Amino acid sequence: MRKKGDANPFKKMPTILTPEELMDKAHRRSEKVANELRTTLIGIPRLPKSRTIEEQKIRTISSVVSDNLLKIIDKTPSIDRLKPFYKELVEVMVGIDEFKKSLGAVKWASELVKKLGNDYAKKARKAKVPAEASKYRKEFVGRTASILKQIYPNLAFLAVAREKLKNLPTVKELPTLVIAGYPNVGKSTLLRKLTTAEPEINAYPFTTKGLNVGYIGEDIQVVDTPGVLDRPLYERNDIELQAVLALNYLANMILFVLDPSEYCGYSIGEQLNLLKEVSDLFKVPIIVAINKIDLTDEEKLREIEEKLKDYKIIKISADKDIGLDELKETVVKELIIKN
Numbered sequence: 001m002r003k004k005g006d007a008n009p010f011k012k013m014p015t016i017l018t019p020e021e022l023m024d025k026a027h028r029r030s031e032k033v034a035n036e037l038r039t040t041l042i043g044i045p046r047l048p049k050s051r052t053i054e055e056q057k058i059r060t061i062s063s064v065v066s067d068n069l070l071k072i073i074d075k076t077p078s079i080d081r082l083k084p085f086y087k088e089l090v091e092v093m094v095g096i097d098e099f100k101k102s103l104g105a106v107k108w109a110s111e112l113v114k115k116l117g118n119d120y121a122k123k124a125r126k127a128k129v130p131a132e133a134s135k136y137r138k139e140f141v142g143r144t145a146s147i148l149k150q151i152y153p154n155l156a157f158l159a160v161a162r163e164k165l166k167n168l169p170t171v172k173e174l175p176t177l178v179i180a181g182y183p184n185v186g187k188s189t190l191l192r193k194l195t196t197a198e199p200e201i202n203a204y205p206f207t208t209k210g211l212n213v214g215y216i217g218e219d220i221q222v223v224d225t226p227g228v229l230d231r232p233l234y235e236r237n238d239i240e241l242q243a244v245l246a247l248n249y250l251a252n253m254i255l256f257v258l259d260p261s262e263y264c265g266y267s268i269g270e271q272l273n274l275l276k277e278v279s280d281l282f283k284v285p286i287i288v289a290i291n292k293i294d295l296t297d298e299e300k301l302r303e304i305e306e307k308l309k310d311y312k313i314i315k316i317s318a319d320k321d322i323g324l325d326e327l328k329e330t331v332v333k334e335l336i337i338k339n
């Protein structure tokens with residue numbers, strides 16, 4: 001059912017080696033190449049032999065280092081082409097400017113090491129004595145190490161960014177219903193009942209519970225946001241608030257789940273305040289699902305409906321399967337047929 005190519009775009013970012021690890025890797029590879037050459041160049045005079053060996057060592061170190069750096073750039077998504085939801089999260093979690101700057105530095109280093117490798121390889125090939133050939137190789141190694149040292153902060157930044165971004169939720173470019181409401185009102189029960197497959201659980205910045213994502217058929221994405229849209233916004237710091245706001249780029253419609261029985265532990269008043277905050281924050285249509293009607297008497301329900309006159313309401317019991325077909329039909333109609 002899941003379409004390919006919709007994964008978190010940062011999943012493919014490779015492990016970022018430290019300058020030391022990268023130089024070690026390059027040295028090991030160049031020694032291997034040199035050893036192989038030594039066995040094939042038996043009987044060749046010293047000067048052409050050391051010219052060839054040093055040239056190949058330089059070329060190997062240069063390509064290991066520059067290709068490794070280039071791979072970071074190739075496998076990292078271009079920030080400007082990211083979907084707005086992911087772009088916003090990069091800004092919140094690591095900062096777009098710093099991210100771009102670091103990738104720029106890595107590109108610069110990759111190109112420079114490649115160019116220097118070429119220059120020094122040519123010099124080594126034309127060396128007049130064996131010692132000169134090895135002098136060029138050492139000089140090249142020194143310059144490469146110092147270039148890597150120069151981009152050390154950028155590599156360190158990218159390594160941290162990769163750790164944070166590779167666990168971002170995988171969401172698709174589909175009409176999306178975002179579920180909001182206090183803890184224990186029945187959000188995850190509802191997600192399980194509305195969507196076919198078991199919902200996937202994805203990490204989300206600044207929360208411990210993660211986003212749960214499910215699908216209605218192949219056309220609608222449903223996202224439950226425990227820890228994100230389940231408590232008053234005034235309790236949040238700026239950065240958490242931005243993570244909440246990033247959902248603006250994901251949601252085409254909000255389903256606010258309300259528990260009139262108050263068994264969830266939050267009063268109707270508190271729940272209505274959160275609903276008001278969510279309506280102010282999101283500029284998309286809101287449907288209110290009055291859940292747990294099996295636990296609530298008619299009169300109380302009427303009182304609550306009275307308070308929700310400005311909203312589209314559907315009365316349900318997620319647990320007892322009441323009103324779920326109507327809810328699903330409404331969601332499909334609003335998200336697919338109307339758009």
Ligand SMILES: Nc1nc2c(ncn2[C@@H]2O[C@H](COP(=O)(O)OP(=O)(O)OP(=O)(O)O)[C@@H](O)[C@H]2O)c(=O)[nH]1
Nearest residue numbers: 183184185186187188189226291292317318319320
């Ligand atoms: N009687 C009744 N119980 C329900 C209904 N919907 C959910 N529950 C129960 O309410 C409790 C909380 O439901 P959850 O689906 O875990 O609530 P949640 O909003 O996802 O909670 P968090 O994961 O903490 O955000 C569970 O014990 C459910 O079985 C309902 O319609 N009727």
